[in-house]
Amino acid sequence: MNGIYRDYLLDHYKNPRNSEKLNNPDISLDNSNPLCGDKVHLELKFDKQFKVIGVAFAVSGCVMSTASASLLSEAIKGKSKSDIEKFNQKTVFDLIGIKVSPGRLDCVLLPLKVLYLALERIKQK
Amino acid sequence: MDKFLKIKKQFPIFNNQKGLVYLDNAATTQKPQVVLDAGQDFYERFNSNIHRGIYGLSELATEKYEQARWKTAKFIKAADAQEIIFTKNATEAINLVAYTWGEKNIRAGDEILVSVAEHHSNFVPWQQLAWRKRAVLKIISVDNNGFVTKENMIKQLSDKTKLLAICHVSNALGTVMPLKEIIGAAKKSGVRVLIDAAQSVVHLPINVCKLDCDWLAFSGHKMYGPTGIGVLYGKKELFMDMPPFMFGGGMIKEVRLEETDWADLPQKFEGGTPPIAEAVALGAAIDFIEKLGFDGIEKYEDDLLSYGLSKLSAMKEVIIYGPKNCRNCKGIISFNLKNIHSHDVATLVNDKDVALRAGYHCAQPLMRALGTSATCRISFSVYNSREDIDRLIVALEYALSVLK
Numbered sequence: 001m002n003g004i005y006r007d008y009l010l011d012h013y014k015n016p017r018n019s020e021k022l023n024n025p026d027i028s029l030d031n032s033n034p035l036c037g038d039k040v041h042l043e044l045k046f047d048k049q050f051k052v053i054g055v056a057f058a059v060s061g062c063v064m065s066t067a068s069a070s071l072l073s074e075a076i077k078g079k080s081k082s083d084i085e086k087f088n089q090k091t092v093f094d095l096i097g098i099k100v101s102p103g104r105l106d107c108v109l110l111p112l113k114v115l116y117l118a119l120e121r122i123k124q125k
Numbered sequence: 126m127d128k129f130l131k132i133k134k135q136f137p138i139f140n141n142q143k144g145l146v147y148l149d150n151a152a153t154t155q156k157p158q159v160v161l162d163a164g165q166d167f168y169e170r171f172n173s174n175i176h177r178g179i180y181g182l183s184e185l186a187t188e189k190y191e192q193a194r195w196k197t198a199k200f201i202k203a204a205d206a207q208e209i210i211f212t213k214n215a216t217e218a219i220n221l222v223a224y225t226w227g228e229k230n231i232r233a234g235d236e237i238l239v240s241v242a243e244h245h246s247n248f249v250p251w252q253q254l255a256w257r258k259r260a261v262l263k264i265i266s267v268d269n270n271g272f273v274t275k276e277n278m279i280k281q282l283s284d285k286t287k288l289l290a291i292c293h294v295s296n297a298l299g300t301v302m303p304l305k306e307i308i309g310a311a312k313k314s315g316v317r318v319l320i321d322a323a324q325s326v327v328h329l330p331i332n333v334c335k336l337d338c339d340w341l342a343f344s345g346h347k348m349y350g351p352t353g354i355g356v357l358y359g360k361k362e363l364f365m366d367m368p369p370f371m372f373g374g375g376m377i378k379e380v381r382l383e384e385t386d387w388a389d390l391p392q393k394f395e396g397g398t399p400p401i402a403e404a405v406a407l408g409a410a411i412d413f414i415e416k417l418g419f420d421g422i423e424k425y426e427d428d429l430l431s432y433g434l435s436k437l438s439a440m441k442e443v444i445i446y447g448p449k450n451c452r453n454c455k456g457i458i459s460f461n462l463k464n465i466h467s468h469d470v471a472t473l474v475n476d477k478d479v480a481l482r483a484g485y486h487c488a489q490p491l492m493r494a495l496g497t498s499a500t501c502r503i504s505f506s507v508y509n510s511r512e513d514i515d516r517l518i519v520a521l522e523y524a525l526s527v528l529k
Contacts, residue, residue, distance in 0.1 A: 003476040005469075005527060013528075035485055036468060037498030062466035063528070107468060 004098055009067040016066055018073035022054040027121055031114045038065045040114045050081040064104050069111035071095040085119055129425045133508040146479040146513045151296050151457055151504035153346045160349055163409035167402040175401055190401050193408035200411045202332040203358055207390040210357040211404050215323045216246040218342035218357035222319055223250040225367040233259035236285040240265040240273045241494045242295045245487045247321040251290050271298040271447040275306045282314055289318045293325035297486040298447035299457030308337055323347055328455040330419045333358050350410035354403035364390050371396035426456055429505045433458055433514045446495055459500040465528050467499045473524035479517050
């Protein structure tokens with residue numbers, strides 16, 4: 001039994017989806033949680049209708065932050081900017097699929113935090 | 126050695142959490158039945174408020190509380206029970222000094238020395254005091270093994286230094302700082318010294334007179350006592366000069382409309398109803414430790430530390446922080462598994478009922494100085510055994526098998 005580390009989470013950790021850098025992303029940013037060392041790099045590319053045609057999440061961190069980023073990247077692809085703006089903590093918890101203990105919440109939510117920062121950056125452009 | 130192998134039976138939690146390998150004693154220790162009984166017994170037979178009642182039960186309760194104070198004084202070889210103030214924990218004890226002696230004596234341009242290895246509770250109060258007073262906070266670095274040396278301390282010393290605040294044992298690395306020589310050098314320059322003994326008081330005997338520190342702080346819950354009780358030792362003449370910290374009942378002699386006279390020591394610093402039952406239980410924890418004797422405790426725990434270090438060092442994926450041998454170390458090992466996040470290690474070993482700590486251990490400046498952001502930490506107590514370490518190793522192998 002892997003406790004909270006279900007097979008699909010470990011799969012996303014060992015084989016993170018959409019982790020390859022994009023060509024000419026519209027947005028590229030980095031963030032980290034200095035308290036635990038998790039680092040997230042996010043790139044997004046949109047088409048003219050503001051639909052996501054490219055996403056890259058590269059995480060150097062624990063199973064939860066890496067799996068969360070990988071799952072989130074799959075959820076983002078093909079969605080419109082306005083769809084993504086509605087993503088929230090529940091979105092992430094539904095993707096993770098298991099109850100996350102308080103001690104791991106920051107790990108799981110870090111990719112979402114970076115996504116919010118990216119959306120803010122886009123608004124400012 | 127034999128009596129240590131049987132000690133676990135005295136701790137009821139291990140009956141309720143069967144199979145638990147508890148290796149997070151630096152965070153808090155488990156409680157022996159005698160300590161639990163002492164607190165319960167107080168409530169069942171002696172409970173009353175203290176110091177003011179004029180009836181038998183109150184006098185008994187006061188006697189029990191003051192006996193705990195006397196026991197604490199004797200435990201750390203303080204000259205006088207009036208030099209023992211009960212607080213709620215070590216953090217409050219340190220803040221008490223920062224807000225009273227600190228506010229009264231630190232001025233703009235003065236220097237306060239802390240080490241980079243301090244727990245946040247002995248770092249942030251001084252950082253904030255320096256900020257409030259426009260004083261300068263200077264940081265003493267540790268050597269490659271995680272020790273604060275006299276030489277490193279002297280590098281930061283100047284004629285503006287007013288205070289040195291330093292831990293006895295690092296909560297992240299287990300390194301025992303050479304306090305005698307550090308305090309000796311500080312005293313030569315007329316510097317006041319506060320010692321954070323939260324991680325040392327349970328592992329080795331403390332003699333505040335020999336140390337010649339001005340204040341010393343520790344928490345009951347890290348030495349088999351309950352939560353909610355801490356101790357601030359301070360030299361009597363300093364306590365007499367320091368203004369009160371918490372104002373209210375119990376710490377006054379006379380209250381007039383415009384002004385108030387303070388109570389004598391130690392009540393001056395114990396405003397409000399104190400944690401009475403907790404103090405009594407702390408006294409029972411002191412009895413427990415003294416019955417085992419530090420000679421036996423040190424021998425047993427040093428053997429565990431040595432065994433732990435050798436088993437961990439034998440795993441090629443393990444990185445150990447701090448000294449790789451246990452000379453001048455007590456009870457703690459910080460490590461990581463290569464390329465594996467400490468949070469993942471802690472989560473996975475938990476599947477095997479092993480409790481260890483992962484993170485920055487309330488010591489972010491030290492983590493940065495070590496070049497990491499988080500480590501796994503194991504910390505020993507008298508109810509741990511070599512078998513616990515063997516189970517830890519099995520759990521770490523399991524973690525590696527899941528994540529590699």
